[in-house]
Amino acid sequence: MYFEGEYIAVPQRIGNWLLQDKLGSGFSGAIYKAVNPYNGQVAAVKLQHVDHECPTNQYERLFYPALQGGIGMPTMWASGVHGVFDYLVIDLLGPSLDNLYRQNNKIMDLRSVLSIGMQVLSRLEFMHTRGILHRDIQLGNCVIGLGPYAGTIFMIDFGFSKFYLDRYTRKHIPDSRKKRDFIGNYWFSSVNVHCRGRVPSRRDDLEALALMLIHMLTPNGLPWTRNGVPKYSYQGDKLISEKLRARPEDLCHGLPDVFEDFLRYCRRLKFAECPDYEHWRSEFAELASEHGFVDQVGRVTEQFFWPPIVPVPAQPKQPAVDMNAVLRDIANINLGGHAPMPQPHQNAPVNEIEDDDEDEDDEDDDEEESESESDGEDEVSSEDEHEYRFVPVADTRTKSREDRSAPTKKTSAASVPPFATLSDGSTTDSGPRTPVDEGRGSSAPSLKKKAPSVASGSQVNVENPSMPSQRAPLATIPPSKVAQPEVIVISSGDENDSSKRQVGRTQKAAVMRRLTTSASKAVDNKELGRLVGEFIQVLRSNSSKFMTKEGFAFLDALESQLVDPDVFVVDSKQKVHATRSADPLQGMRKQASHTETIKFLRQRIASSNQPLGNEQIGALLGAFSKALRKGAARTVTTDGFAFLVGLEASLQRT
Numbered sequence: 255m256y257f258e259g260e261y262i263a264v265p266q267r268i269g270n271w272l273l274q275d276k277l278g279s280g281f282s283g284a285i286y287k288a289v290n291p292y293n294g295q296v297a298a299v300k301l302q303h304v305d306h307e308c309p310t311n312q313y314e315r316l317f318y319p320a321l322q323g324g325i326g327m328p329t330m331w332a333s334g335v336h337g338v339f340d341y342l343v344i345d346l347l348g349p350s351l352d353n354l355y356r357q358n359n360k361i362m363d364l365r366s367v368l369s370i371g372m373q374v375l376s377r378l379e380f381m382h383t384r385g386i387l388h389r390d391i392q393l394g395n396c397v398i399g400l401g402p403y404a405g406t407i408f409m410i411d412f413g414f415s416k417f418y419l420d421r422y423t424r425k426h427i428p429d430s431r432k433k434r435d436f437i438g439n440y441w442f443s444s445v446n447v448h449c450r451g452r453v454p455s456r457r458d459d460l461e462a463l464a465l466m467l468i469h470m471l472t473p474n475g476l477p478w479t480r481n482g483v484p485k486y487s488y489q490g491d492k493l494i495s496e497k498l499r500a501r502p503e504d505l506c507h508g509l510p511d512v513f514e515d516f517l518r519y520c521r522r523l524k525f526a527e528c529p530d531y532e533h534w535r536s537e538f539a540e541l542a543s544e545h546g547f548v549d550q551v552g553r554v555t556e557q558f559f560w561p562p563i564v565p566v567p568a569q570p571k572q573p574a575v576d577m578n579a580v581l582r583d584i585a586n587i588n589l590g591g592h593a594p595m596p597q598p599h600q601n602a603p604v605n606e607i608e609d610d611d612e613d614e615d616d617e618d619d620d621e622e623e624s625e626s627e628s629d630g631e632d633e634v635s636s637e638d639e640h641e642y643r644f645v646p647v648a649d650t651r652t653k654s655r656e657d658r659s660a661p662t663k664k665t666s667a668a669s670v671p672p673f674a675t676l677s678d679g680s681t682t683d684s685g686p687r688t689p690v691d692e693g694r695g696s697s698a699p700s701l702k703k704k705a706p707s708v709a710s711g712s713q714v715n716v717e718n719p720s721m722p723s724q725r726a727p728l729a730t731i732p733p734s735k736v737a738q739p740e741v742i743v744i745s746s747g748d749e750n751d752s753s754k755r756q757v758g759r760t761q762k763a764a765v766m767r768r769l770t771t772s773a774s775k776a777v778d779n780k781e782l783g784r785l786v787g788e789f790i791q792v793l794r795s796n797s798s799k800f801m802t803k804e805g806f807a808f809l810d811a812l813e814s815q816l817v818d819p820d821v822f823v824v825d826s827k828q829k830v831h832a833t834r835s836a837d838p839l840q841g842m843r844k845q846a847s848h849t850e851t852i853k854f855l856r857q858r859i860a861s862s863n864q865p866l867g868n869e870q871i872g873a874l875l876g877a878f879s880k881a882l883r884k885g886a887a888r889t890v891t892t893d894g895f896a897f898l899v900g901l902e903a904s905l906q907r908t
């Protein structure tokens with residue numbers, strides 16, 4: 255191992271661990287596979303020179319205890335100092351997403367990306383509930399597990415992490431407008447942290463995730479990652495200005511809308527605001543379900559499959575067996591020289607399956623019969639069913655908004671590399687980071703301070719007190735249990751699945767766009783009322799009550815129809831109520847939250863005995879849209895629906 259340009263031999267044994275292959279190395283040290291000769295346990299040992307200017311192992315060991323037991327959080331089995339090496343012993347894990355991404359020609363399929371999105375959201379939610387920010391979300395820091403954990407994404411590298419909640423008072427760290435030195439990685443750190451020098455908080459972990467997901471779906475990744483790691487400050491500045499200038503709609507061009515919405519959402523979050531993790535998990539799950547990324551029982555699974563499963567177009571249906579021909583052949587069989595059997599009579603039961611143009615009922619029966627035959631287990635699946643199998647992944651990129659319905663390109667299953675070849679681990683250069691230059695938590699030692707030097711050979715071995723006893727080390731799983739790239743087939747099962755499914759995102763967007771066009775053309779209130787009714791129905795029919803940009807476009811079109819007399823036939827009532835105040839929020843307390851505002855507007859629109867004028871309805875609607883936009887989740891709540899129902903009624907009344 256090199257330290258300050260000097261080669262330092264790594265001993266064969268560190269603590270109780272015999273070092274084996276090198277798994278990877280990073281900015282601050284190297285990772286080795288290791289075995290404990292006393293109990294056979296296999297693990298990963300993270301080594302760092304004790305005098306490293308950025309002693310990240312010291313910080314990591316502060317965070318591990320708080321994260322033990324969480325899904326996708328590696329167990330720390332031991333840590334200490336051995337000679338000049340500070341070491342951490344953690345679960346041995348599989349390849350990082352960076353390894354997989356690179357092996358796959360720098361692209362990932364939509365199913366994998368959605369699974370990563372859902373899982374990393376859960377990991378971040380867990381870390382955040384423990385009061386910890388990751389602050390270095392990148393492909394190299396998300397790794398998959400081994401054996402039964404091959405479908406689970408683990409977070410590693412807490413060297414840049416920080417406690418953002420005071421561990422006693424649970425008070426959030428303060429924000430500051432003062433520009434600070436950057437901490438994080440060049441590729442995925444948020445605009446606020448990287449370009450504006452703001453204090454990182456939960457929103458920035460999420461924004462890094464959003465950028466990482468977009469990166470994986472974009473051929474050759476995000477634009478600013480294509481020129482390699484900046485070596486000089488002018489290159490770093492160029493990268494910053496490129497990141498700052500990139501608009502979400504440009505970054506996400508051709509990708510499903512949810513990624514753009516997610517990025518915008520992250521950027522809109524306030525410094526100390528708690529993100530709505532569940533909402534975005536369900537948005538990703540909804541998209542997965544729309545694409546048929548479901549298991550045998552039709553459920554979306556967060557499980558990460560690698561190599562990915564891609565839909566294989568269903569085989570053409572075998573023609574139904576021509577029973578008449580079969581029967582005729584049977585009838586013509588000459589058994590032992592007897593005369594051929596007479597042809598069955600037209601009305602005989604066997605004739606019911608003959609083609610009979612004169613008898614429509616019989617024809618229907620034919621269809622039913624051949625359909626029920628094709629339900630047999632050995633039959634090929636119907637067109638609605640999706641078959642999936644493990645195949646190499648180069649062609650599995652997501653389809654864009656425009657061509658989502660096109661079938662995914664298929665590649666051969668024969669060239670799937672064995673899983674084991676991926677798990678060797680290798681040096682990663684993804685997500686270059688800046689040196690650490692600031693403290694982590696209240697108890698974290700100063701980054702400038704060097705760790706105390708320990709005399710060669712001496713060691714401190716701190717076995718982790720909070721180690722979950724019931725959990726087996728991940729690396730002791732017998733190799734036979736390790737997932738093999740065998741061909742598996744998952745079908746969506748029920749052919750009626752899609753009809754039972756709720757209105758999907760694409761469909762929802764299309765309906766919203768149609769409603770918007772109709773609203774801008776409508777010339778009377780009754781028609782507008784009817785459109786609002788349809789709008790409510792679309793929102794209700796969707797598991798996600800999330801207001802998309804198409805939804806807001808509809809509300810905006812409606813509002814401009816109501817308030818602008820040039821584009822709408824002014825209703826007669828408007829004159830009658832013209833004296834009433836047009837301020838929709840009159841009587842509401844000044845500092846009301848967006849939820850309180852929506853509640854207030856709901857009551858306001860319902861309480862009016864007399865029909866309201868268009869200007870007033872438009873003003874209430876404008877205030878409603880504004881409040882909805884302010885809510886971080888932008889989800890229509892019960893009060894929101896009640897307001898829309900009131901709006902529909904008001905329009906119908908006028």
Ligand SMILES: Nc1ncnc2c1ncn2[C@@H]1O[C@H](COP(=O)(O)OP(=O)(O)OP(=O)(O)O)[C@@H](O)[C@H]1O
Binds near residue numbers: 349
């Ligand atoms: N527990 C583990 N099991 C298997 N491989 C691992 C493990 N931990 C890390 N690795 C591999 O080593 C690489 C570097 O690990 P890590 O990020 O923890 O080190 P680092 O020195 O902090 O690196 P960086 O400078 O990139 O942050 C990872 O991307 C991964 O490929």
